[in-house]
Amino acid sequence: MNILVTGGAGFIGANFIRYMLSTYNYTIVNLDQLTYAGNLNNLNDIAHKPNYHFVHGNINDKELVNQIFHDYDIQTVINFAAESHVDRSIENPSIFFETNVLGTENLLEVSKSHWKVNSLNPNCREYKTGVKFIQISTDEVYGTLGEEGFFTEETNLAPNSPYSASKASADMIVRAYNATFGIPVLITRCSNNYGPYQYPEKLIPLIIERALKNEPIPIYGDGNQVRDWLYVEDHCLAIDRVLHKGEIGEVYNIGGNNEKKNIEIVKIILALLQKNESLIEFVEDRLGHDQRYAIDNSKISRELEWTPAFTFEQGIEKTIEWYLANKAWMESIKIGDKIS
Numbered sequence: 001m002n003i004l005v006t007g008g009a010g011f012i013g014a015n016f017i018r019y020m021l022s023t024y025n026y027t028i029v030n031l032d033q034l035t036y037a038g039n040l041n042n043l044n045d046i047a048h049k050p051n052y053h054f055v056h057g058n059i060n061d062k063e064l065v066n067q068i069f070h071d072y073d074i075q076t077v078i079n080f081a082a083e084s085h086v087d088r089s090i091e092n093p094s095i096f097f098e099t100n101v102l103g104t105e106n107l108l109e110v111s112k113s114h115w116k117v118n119s120l121n122p123n124c125r126e127y128k129t130g131v132k133f134i135q136i137s138t139d140e141v142y143g144t145l146g147e148e149g150f151f152t153e154e155t156n157l158a159p160n161s162p163y164s165a166s167k168a169s170a171d172m173i174v175r176a177y178n179a180t181f182g183i184p185v186l187i188t189r190c191s192n193n194y195g196p197y198q199y200p201e202k203l204i205p206l207i208i209e210r211a212l213k214n215e216p217i218p219i220y221g222d223g224n225q226v227r228d229w230l231y232v233e234d235h236c237l238a239i240d241r242v243l244h245k246g247e248i249g250e251v252y253n254i255g256g257n258n259e260k261k262n263i264e265i266v267k268i269i270l271a272l273l274q275k276n277e278s279l280i281e282f283v284e285d286r287l288g289h290d291q292r293y294a295i296d297n298s299k300i301s302r303e304l305e306w307t308p309a310f311t312f313e314q315g316i317e318k319t320i321e322w323y324l325a326n327k328a329w330m331e332s333i334k335i336g337d338k339i340s
Contacts, residue, residue: 001130002027004074006059006107007081009034011198012136012232014042016080017052019236027051029072031065032081033058037199039333059103062110069114076243077111078134079104082167086140087201089163090287100166101173108133108177115183125182134243135174137189139228139253140164144290151189152296153251160288171251178249186246188239190254191295194315195232196322200330204316207266208323209330211275221285223263226292230256231315234308241304252304255295258312272320 003020007013008030017028032038034056046052053072057064059081068074081103083089083096115131118124142151143158157172159165171187178185194204210217238254246252260268263280270277300306310318323330 001076002029002072002074003076003078004029004031004068004072006031006077006079007038008032009038009040009042009054010080011037011042011195011202012193012235013080014039014197015195015232016078016236016239017043018046019233020240021046021049021052023240025051027053027072029053029055029068029074031055031057031059031068035083037201039197039199041329041332042197060098060106062106065107065110066113069110074114075128075131076134077107077132078136078239078243079107080136082136083163086161086163087286089161089166093162093166096162096166097169100163101169104135104170105173108174108183112177112181112183127182127184132184132186132243132248133174133177134239134246135171135185135187136239137171137187138164138167139189139191139255139293139295140290141168141171141189142293145292145294147292150294150296151253153189153253153299160290184248186242186248187251188242188254189251189295190235190238191228191230191256191293193230193232193235195319196326197329198232199333203262203265204269204319205323205330207269208273208320211270211273211279212327214275214279216281217266217279218281218283219262219266220283220289223261223266223280223282224291225262225289226259226294227262228255228294229258229260229265229312229315230254230308231310231318234310237309238300238304238306241300241306245304247303252300253295253297254300254306255297256308256310256312256315257297258308258315259294260312268316269320272317
Protein backbone atom coordinates (compact mmCIF):
# COMPACT_ATOMS: atom_id res chain seq x y z
CA MET A 1 0.00 0.00 0.00
CA ASN A 2 1.26 3.49 -0.88
CA ILE A 3 0.05 6.06 1.63
CA LEU A 4 0.22 9.85 1.54
CA VAL A 5 0.37 11.16 5.09
CA THR A 6 -0.09 14.93 5.23
CA GLY A 7 1.26 16.81 8.23
CA GLY A 8 3.50 13.87 9.06
CA ALA A 9 6.19 15.98 10.72
CA GLY A 10 3.77 17.11 13.41
CA PHE A 11 3.06 15.44 16.73
CA ILE A 12 0.39 12.86 15.86
CA GLY A 13 1.47 12.43 12.24
CA ALA A 14 5.07 11.64 13.17
CA ASN A 15 3.99 9.12 15.79
CA PHE A 16 1.65 7.52 13.25
CA ILE A 17 4.32 7.23 10.55
CA ARG A 18 6.73 5.66 13.01
CA TYR A 19 4.06 3.21 14.14
CA MET A 20 3.07 2.24 10.59
CA LEU A 21 6.62 1.71 9.39
CA SER A 22 7.33 -0.51 12.39
CA THR A 23 4.16 -2.53 11.74
CA TYR A 24 3.79 -2.81 7.94
CA ASN A 25 5.93 -2.86 4.84
CA TYR A 26 4.02 0.03 3.27
CA THR A 27 5.43 2.98 1.35
CA ILE A 28 4.70 6.24 3.15
CA VAL A 29 5.07 9.69 1.62
CA ASN A 30 5.07 12.49 4.18
CA LEU A 31 3.93 15.87 2.83
CA ASP A 32 4.52 18.65 5.33
CA GLN A 33 5.00 22.40 5.02
CA LEU A 34 7.13 22.45 8.20
CA THR A 35 5.34 25.32 9.90
CA TYR A 36 6.30 26.12 13.49
CA ALA A 37 4.94 22.82 14.89
CA GLY A 38 6.32 20.61 12.11
CA ASN A 39 9.75 19.24 12.91
CA LEU A 40 11.75 16.74 10.87
CA ASN A 41 13.69 15.89 14.03
CA ASN A 42 10.52 14.06 15.07
CA LEU A 43 11.37 11.47 12.41
CA ASN A 44 15.16 11.28 12.52
CA ASP A 45 15.11 7.63 13.56
CA ILE A 46 13.16 6.48 10.48
CA ALA A 47 14.36 8.98 7.85
CA HIS A 48 16.77 6.41 6.36
CA LYS A 49 14.09 3.81 5.60
CA PRO A 50 13.76 3.10 1.85
CA ASN A 51 9.96 3.02 2.03
CA TYR A 52 9.72 6.46 3.67
CA HIS A 53 9.80 9.65 1.58
CA PHE A 54 9.53 13.26 2.73
CA VAL A 55 8.18 16.03 0.50
CA HIS A 56 8.32 19.64 1.67
CA GLY A 57 5.20 21.50 0.58
CA ASN A 58 1.70 22.79 1.12
CA ILE A 59 -1.45 20.69 0.79
CA ASN A 60 -2.96 23.63 -1.12
CA ASP A 61 -0.37 23.22 -3.88
CA LYS A 62 -2.40 21.24 -6.42
CA GLU A 63 0.48 20.76 -8.83
CA LEU A 64 2.70 19.33 -6.11
CA VAL A 65 -0.01 17.01 -4.74
CA ASN A 66 -0.76 15.82 -8.27
CA GLN A 67 2.93 15.07 -8.78
CA ILE A 68 3.07 13.04 -5.56
CA PHE A 69 0.07 10.96 -6.64
CA HIS A 70 1.69 10.38 -10.03
CA ASP A 71 5.19 9.59 -8.76
CA TYR A 72 4.17 7.28 -5.91
CA ASP A 73 0.86 5.81 -7.13
CA ILE A 74 -0.90 6.95 -3.95
CA GLN A 75 -3.72 4.62 -2.86
CA THR A 76 -4.60 6.13 0.53
CA VAL A 77 -4.56 9.65 1.94
CA ILE A 78 -4.47 10.19 5.70
CA ASN A 79 -4.91 13.89 6.32
CA PHE A 80 -3.30 15.05 9.56
CA ALA A 81 -2.29 18.42 8.10
CA ALA A 82 -3.95 21.20 10.06
CA GLU A 83 -3.46 24.37 11.99
CA SER A 84 -4.52 23.09 15.38
CA HIS A 85 -4.06 25.54 18.25
CA VAL A 86 -7.22 27.25 19.48
CA ASP A 87 -5.47 30.37 20.77
CA ARG A 88 -3.76 30.94 17.44
CA SER A 89 -7.09 30.53 15.65
CA ILE A 90 -8.55 33.32 17.76
CA GLU A 91 -5.62 35.60 16.90
CA ASN A 92 -5.52 34.75 13.16
CA PRO A 93 -8.50 32.70 11.88
CA SER A 94 -7.66 33.08 8.18
CA ILE A 95 -4.74 30.64 8.07
CA PHE A 96 -6.91 28.01 9.77
CA PHE A 97 -9.54 28.17 7.05
CA GLU A 98 -6.91 28.29 4.32
CA THR A 99 -5.16 25.14 5.53
CA ASN A 100 -7.90 23.14 7.23
CA VAL A 101 -10.73 23.82 4.78
CA LEU A 102 -9.23 24.71 1.40
CA GLY A 103 -6.31 22.34 1.88
CA THR A 104 -8.67 19.44 2.58
CA GLU A 105 -10.75 20.31 -0.48
CA ASN A 106 -7.61 20.35 -2.64
CA LEU A 107 -6.57 16.90 -1.40
CA LEU A 108 -10.03 15.56 -2.19
CA GLU A 109 -10.00 17.05 -5.69
CA VAL A 110 -6.63 15.51 -6.50
CA SER A 111 -7.71 12.17 -5.00
CA LYS A 112 -10.86 12.21 -7.13
CA SER A 113 -8.94 12.92 -10.33
CA HIS A 114 -6.45 10.10 -9.75
CA TRP A 115 -8.69 7.44 -8.24
CA LYS A 116 -11.70 7.51 -10.58
CA VAL A 117 -11.93 4.55 -12.93
CA ASN A 118 -12.96 7.02 -15.65
CA SER A 119 -11.49 10.41 -14.79
CA LEU A 120 -12.86 11.98 -17.98
CA ASN A 121 -16.46 11.27 -17.00
CA PRO A 122 -17.65 13.85 -14.42
CA ASN A 123 -20.54 11.55 -13.43
CA CYS A 124 -18.33 8.53 -12.78
CA ARG A 125 -18.70 7.28 -9.19
CA GLU A 126 -16.56 4.17 -9.56
CA TYR A 127 -13.14 4.22 -7.92
CA LYS A 128 -10.08 2.00 -8.03
CA THR A 129 -10.16 -0.94 -5.64
CA GLY A 130 -8.89 -0.26 -2.14
CA VAL A 131 -8.39 3.51 -2.35
CA LYS A 132 -9.56 5.61 0.58
CA PHE A 133 -9.32 9.07 2.13
CA ILE A 134 -9.13 9.33 5.92
CA GLN A 135 -9.79 12.69 7.52
CA ILE A 136 -8.25 13.10 10.99
CA SER A 137 -10.57 15.39 12.91
CA THR A 138 -11.25 16.34 16.54
CA ASP A 139 -13.93 16.07 19.19
CA GLU A 140 -13.91 19.88 19.34
CA VAL A 141 -16.22 19.96 16.30
CA TYR A 142 -19.03 18.88 18.67
CA GLY A 143 -18.73 21.96 20.86
CA THR A 144 -19.00 21.61 24.61
CA LEU A 145 -20.76 19.31 27.08
CA GLY A 146 -22.36 19.87 30.46
CA GLU A 147 -21.41 17.83 33.49
CA GLU A 148 -22.98 14.68 32.05
CA GLY A 149 -23.20 12.92 28.68
CA PHE A 150 -20.76 12.05 25.92
CA PHE A 151 -20.11 12.94 22.29
CA THR A 152 -21.30 10.21 19.94
CA GLU A 153 -20.95 10.04 16.18
CA GLU A 154 -24.55 11.29 15.96
CA THR A 155 -23.94 14.42 18.09
CA ASN A 156 -24.67 17.61 16.16
CA LEU A 157 -21.63 19.66 15.20
CA ALA A 158 -21.50 22.91 17.17
CA PRO A 159 -17.95 24.31 17.01
CA ASN A 160 -17.13 27.26 19.27
CA SER A 161 -13.73 28.46 18.01
CA PRO A 162 -12.33 29.32 14.59
CA TYR A 163 -10.14 26.21 14.88
CA SER A 164 -13.01 23.82 15.58
CA ALA A 165 -15.18 25.57 12.98
CA SER A 166 -12.49 25.00 10.35
CA LYS A 167 -12.26 21.32 11.28
CA ALA A 168 -16.04 20.92 11.23
CA SER A 169 -16.10 22.58 7.80
CA ALA A 170 -13.45 20.16 6.55
CA ASP A 171 -15.44 17.21 7.88
CA MET A 172 -18.52 18.39 6.01
CA ILE A 173 -16.52 18.78 2.79
CA VAL A 174 -15.20 15.24 3.17
CA ARG A 175 -18.73 13.98 3.74
CA ALA A 176 -19.99 15.91 0.72
CA TYR A 177 -17.31 14.48 -1.57
CA ASN A 178 -18.44 11.02 -0.55
CA ALA A 179 -22.14 11.77 -1.06
CA THR A 180 -21.71 13.73 -4.31
CA PHE A 181 -18.74 12.10 -6.03
CA GLY A 182 -18.55 8.73 -4.30
CA ILE A 183 -15.00 9.17 -2.99
CA PRO A 184 -14.36 6.43 -0.39
CA VAL A 185 -13.85 8.45 2.79
CA LEU A 186 -13.69 7.89 6.54
CA ILE A 187 -13.57 10.46 9.34
CA THR A 188 -12.04 10.01 12.78
CA ARG A 189 -12.62 12.39 15.71
CA CYS A 190 -10.23 12.04 18.61
CA SER A 191 -10.03 13.46 22.10
CA ASN A 192 -6.99 15.34 23.45
CA ASN A 193 -3.76 13.54 22.53
CA TYR A 194 -0.58 13.53 24.57
CA GLY A 195 2.75 11.76 24.36
CA PRO A 196 6.25 12.09 22.81
CA TYR A 197 7.11 14.85 20.31
CA GLN A 198 4.18 17.14 21.18
CA TYR A 199 4.92 20.80 20.55
CA PRO A 200 5.07 22.51 23.96
CA GLU A 201 2.32 25.05 23.47
CA LYS A 202 -0.07 22.23 24.38
CA LEU A 203 -1.03 21.72 28.00
CA ILE A 204 0.92 18.61 29.01
CA PRO A 205 4.32 19.36 27.41
CA LEU A 206 4.00 23.00 28.49
CA ILE A 207 3.50 21.93 32.10
CA ILE A 208 6.50 19.61 31.90
CA GLU A 209 8.71 22.22 30.25
CA ARG A 210 7.77 24.99 32.70
CA ALA A 211 8.00 22.74 35.75
CA LEU A 212 11.48 21.52 34.83
CA LYS A 213 12.58 25.16 34.63
CA ASN A 214 10.69 26.12 37.81
CA GLU A 215 8.71 28.68 35.80
CA PRO A 216 5.07 29.69 36.37
CA ILE A 217 2.53 27.36 34.76
CA PRO A 218 -0.39 29.39 33.31
CA ILE A 219 -3.84 27.82 33.70
CA TYR A 220 -6.94 29.31 32.11
CA GLY A 221 -9.78 30.38 34.42
CA ASP A 222 -10.24 28.10 37.41
CA GLY A 223 -8.68 25.10 35.69
CA ASN A 224 -11.85 23.04 35.96
CA GLN A 225 -12.22 22.49 32.22
CA VAL A 226 -12.55 18.75 31.55
CA ARG A 227 -10.85 16.89 28.72
CA ASP A 228 -10.72 13.22 27.73
CA TRP A 229 -7.05 12.28 27.32
CA LEU A 230 -5.77 9.82 24.71
CA TYR A 231 -2.21 8.52 24.62
CA VAL A 232 -0.91 9.05 21.09
CA GLU A 233 0.12 5.40 20.62
CA ASP A 234 -3.48 4.35 21.28
CA HIS A 235 -4.61 6.89 18.68
CA CYS A 236 -2.21 5.45 16.10
CA LEU A 237 -3.56 1.94 16.64
CA ALA A 238 -7.13 3.25 16.29
CA ILE A 239 -6.35 4.89 12.94
CA ASP A 240 -4.74 1.63 11.85
CA ARG A 241 -8.02 -0.17 12.61
CA VAL A 242 -10.02 2.45 10.72
CA LEU A 243 -7.66 2.17 7.74
CA HIS A 244 -7.93 -1.61 7.51
CA LYS A 245 -11.39 -2.37 8.88
CA GLY A 246 -13.41 0.87 8.82
CA GLU A 247 -16.60 1.09 6.77
CA ILE A 248 -16.48 3.67 3.99
CA GLY A 249 -18.53 6.78 4.73
CA GLU A 250 -18.48 6.28 8.50
CA VAL A 251 -17.31 8.49 11.36
CA TYR A 252 -15.41 6.94 14.28
CA ASN A 253 -14.91 8.68 17.62
CA ILE A 254 -11.60 7.83 19.31
CA GLY A 255 -11.45 8.54 23.03
CA GLY A 256 -9.17 7.47 25.87
CA ASN A 257 -11.78 7.08 28.64
CA ASN A 258 -9.57 9.36 30.75
CA GLU A 259 -11.55 12.45 31.79
CA LYS A 260 -9.48 14.88 33.82
CA LYS A 261 -9.77 18.51 34.83
CA ASN A 262 -6.92 20.68 33.64
CA ILE A 263 -5.97 21.51 37.21
CA GLU A 264 -5.81 17.79 38.01
CA ILE A 265 -3.39 17.26 35.12
CA VAL A 266 -1.11 20.00 36.43
CA LYS A 267 -1.07 18.60 39.95
CA ILE A 268 -0.41 15.04 38.75
CA ILE A 269 2.58 16.15 36.65
CA LEU A 270 3.98 18.38 39.40
CA ALA A 271 3.77 15.48 41.85
CA LEU A 272 5.54 13.11 39.46
CA LEU A 273 8.27 15.70 38.89
CA GLN A 274 8.41 16.47 42.62
CA LYS A 275 7.66 20.13 42.01
CA ASN A 276 5.70 22.54 44.20
CA GLU A 277 2.13 23.52 43.31
CA SER A 278 3.10 27.15 43.93
CA LEU A 279 4.20 27.15 40.26
CA ILE A 280 0.52 27.18 39.23
CA GLU A 281 -0.62 30.60 37.95
CA PHE A 282 -4.28 31.14 37.07
CA VAL A 283 -4.78 33.49 34.13
CA GLU A 284 -7.77 35.06 32.41
CA ASP A 285 -9.85 32.47 30.59
CA ARG A 286 -9.76 32.48 26.79
CA LEU A 287 -12.66 33.45 24.56
CA GLY A 288 -15.25 30.76 23.89
CA HIS A 289 -13.46 28.20 26.08
CA ASP A 290 -15.34 24.87 25.97
CA GLN A 291 -15.98 23.50 29.45
CA ARG A 292 -16.00 19.75 28.86
CA TYR A 293 -15.21 17.22 26.14
CA ALA A 294 -15.93 13.51 26.60
CA ILE A 295 -16.11 10.85 23.91
CA ASP A 296 -18.25 7.74 23.69
CA ASN A 297 -15.92 5.36 21.83
CA SER A 298 -18.28 2.38 21.91
CA LYS A 299 -18.72 2.36 18.11
CA ILE A 300 -15.05 1.85 17.27
CA SER A 301 -14.74 -0.58 20.17
CA ARG A 302 -17.73 -2.62 19.01
CA GLU A 303 -17.17 -2.52 15.25
CA LEU A 304 -13.37 -2.41 14.95
CA GLU A 305 -12.38 -4.08 18.23
CA TRP A 306 -10.27 -1.17 19.43
CA THR A 307 -9.95 -0.02 23.03
CA PRO A 308 -7.23 2.19 24.56
CA ALA A 309 -4.39 0.17 26.01
CA PHE A 310 -3.03 2.90 28.31
CA THR A 311 -4.59 4.39 31.40
CA PHE A 312 -3.78 8.05 31.95
CA GLU A 313 -1.47 7.11 34.80
CA GLN A 314 0.52 4.79 32.52
CA GLY A 315 0.55 7.21 29.60
CA ILE A 316 1.61 10.26 31.58
CA GLU A 317 4.51 8.37 33.19
CA LYS A 318 5.73 7.26 29.74
CA THR A 319 5.32 10.81 28.45
CA ILE A 320 7.29 12.40 31.30
CA GLU A 321 10.03 9.78 30.92
CA TRP A 322 10.34 10.65 27.23
CA TYR A 323 10.62 14.41 27.84
CA LEU A 324 13.17 13.87 30.60
CA ALA A 325 15.22 11.72 28.24
CA ASN A 326 14.88 14.19 25.35
CA LYS A 327 15.61 17.60 26.86
CA ALA A 328 17.71 18.46 23.81
CA TRP A 329 14.61 18.07 21.63
CA MET A 330 12.74 20.48 23.89
CA GLU A 331 15.56 23.00 23.76
CA SER A 332 15.86 22.78 19.97
CA ILE A 333 12.41 24.22 19.28
CA LYS A 334 10.73 27.48 20.08
CA ILE A 335 8.79 27.02 23.29
CA GLY A 336 5.26 28.36 23.23
CA ASP A 337 3.60 30.35 26.00
CA LYS A 338 0.02 29.45 25.06
CA ILE A 339 -2.01 26.62 26.52
CA SER A 340 -4.48 24.37 24.77
